[in-house]
Amino acid sequence: MKDLIDVPLYRLAHARTGDKGNRSNISVIAYEARHFPLLVEQVTEERVAAHFAYRAPTAVVRYVLPKIAAMNFVLDDVLDGGVNDSLNLDMHGKALSFHLLTMTVQVPAAELQGMPGRETA
Secondary structure, three states: OEEEEEEEEEHOOEEEEEEEEEEEEEEEEEHHHHHHHHHHHHHHHHHHHHHOOOOOEEEEEEEHHHHHHHEEEEEEEEOOOOOOOOOOOOOOHHHHHHHHHEEEEEEEEEHOOOOOOOOOO
């Protein structure tokens, strides 16, 4: 078995967030296409829902976009009612993308060697 290391998702991917009403969508884009299968395997609807459990999403749907090594997650009811209804300081949910990037994934130690700008754990 390969030596696996828990690393935050931001070591392998970056993210963008959008919102509409009380729905947030978060795109996760792999820095390197070779890591995309690992991300698809580990960054699942179930894990994302658990990671955002404190926001109580009523649904999490994942759309896989293999041609651009990306996934888009749509989270329902996570913005405290949306921009016009929320007293939340981040009513647009822009910080939610970074929160998702703190989720850990397991990566073979050899995969992390020599990743520029992303030192080993």
